Amino acid sequence: KNEVEQSPQNLTAQEGEFITINCSYSVGISALHWLQQHPGGGIVSLFMLSSGKKKHGRLIATINIQEKHSSLHITASHPRDSAVYICAVTVRGSQGNLIFGKGTKLSVKP
Amino acid sequence: DAGVIQSPRHEVTEMGQEVTLRCKPISGHNSLFWYRQTMMRGLELLIYFNNNVPIDDSGMPEDRFSAKMPNASFSTLKIQPSEPRDSAVYFCASSLQGAYMEQYFGPGTRLTVT
Numbered sequence: 507k508n509e510v511e512q513s514p515q516n517l518t519a520q521e522g523e524f525i526t527i528n529c530s531y532s533v534g535i536s537a538l539h540w541l542q543q544h545p546g547g548g549i550v551s552l553f554m555l556s557s558g559k560k561k562h563g564r565l566i567a568t569i570n571i572q573e574k575h576s577s578l579h580i581t582a583s584h585p586r587d588s589a590v591y592i593c594a595v596t597v598r599g600s601q602g603n604l605i606f607g608k609g610t611k612l613s614v615k616p
Numbered sequence: 617d618a619g620v621i622q623s624p625r626h627e628v629t630e631m632g633q634e635v636t637l638r639c640k641p642i643s644g645h646n647s648l649f650w651y652r653q654t655m656m657r658g659l660e661l662l663i664y665f666n667n668n669v670p671i672d673d674s675g676m677p678e679d680r681f682s683a684k685m686p687n688a689s690f691s692t693l694k695i696q697p698s699e700p701r702d703s704a705v706y707f708c709a710s711s712l713q714g715a716y717m718e719q720y721f722g723p724g725t726r727l728t729v730t
Binding site: 536537539541547548549550551554556592594596600601602603604605607608609 | 664
C-alpha cells in the first residue's frame with residue numbers, strides 16, 4: 507500500500523466547474539505539499555501546509571491532521587488548469603525529503 | 617534568480633554508457649534533492665544532501681548510481697553503466713534546510729537509454 511494515496515487518478519471537467527482532488531496519507535507528517543506538473547513536465551509547488559487551510563487565487567488547500575487527509579479545490583476551473591496535481595508529504599522526523607502520491611491528471615474542457 | 621538549473625535537458629545514450637546529470641541549486645539553498653519520475657512508479661526520492669553532505673541515499677537503486685555535491689552550487693548524478701530501465705525523467709530540487717521548507721524543482725532531464 508502506498509503511503510500517499512490520491513483520488514481520482516483522472517478527472518475531466520467542464521470549464522467553470524468546481525474541482526476537488528483528495529489525498530490521504532498513512533504516516534506521521536511534518537508538512538503536506540501540493541504540486542502542479544504542467545504538460546511540458548515542469549513541477550511547481552502550489553501549497554505547503556501543516557494545518558488548516560490556505561488559499562491562493564482560485565486554489566484552496568485544506569488539511570485535516572487527525573484524519574490524515576487533504577483536499578485541493580479549484581474554483582471556476584479553466585482549461586489552463588489542465589495539469590497533473592501531485593500530493594506529497596514530508597515524513598515527521600525526516601529532514602525534508604518528500605514522499606509522493608501518484609498524481610491526479612486533470613483535464614478542463616472549454 | 618534563475619531557479620534550479622539542470623543539464624542536459626535531454627539525453628539519449630546506449631546501454632552500457634556512462635551518463636552524468638548536472639544540477640545547480642538556487643543560490644542560498646542548502647538542501648538538494650534528486651528525484652526520478654517514471655510512468656510506473658511516479659516520483660521517487662533518490663538521494664538528498666544537506667550542506668553538501670549526503671543524508672539519505674536509500675532511494676539510490678543500486679551501485680550503478682552515484683551522486684556527489686562537491687560544493688554548494690553544483691551536484692551530479694552519475695549512472696555507470698546505464699541500462700534501458702534507467703530511462704526516466706530525473707528532477708533536481710533545492711530548498712532551505714528543514715522539514716517545513718518549500719522545494720523548488722528544476723526542469724528535469726529526460727534520459728533515454730536504448
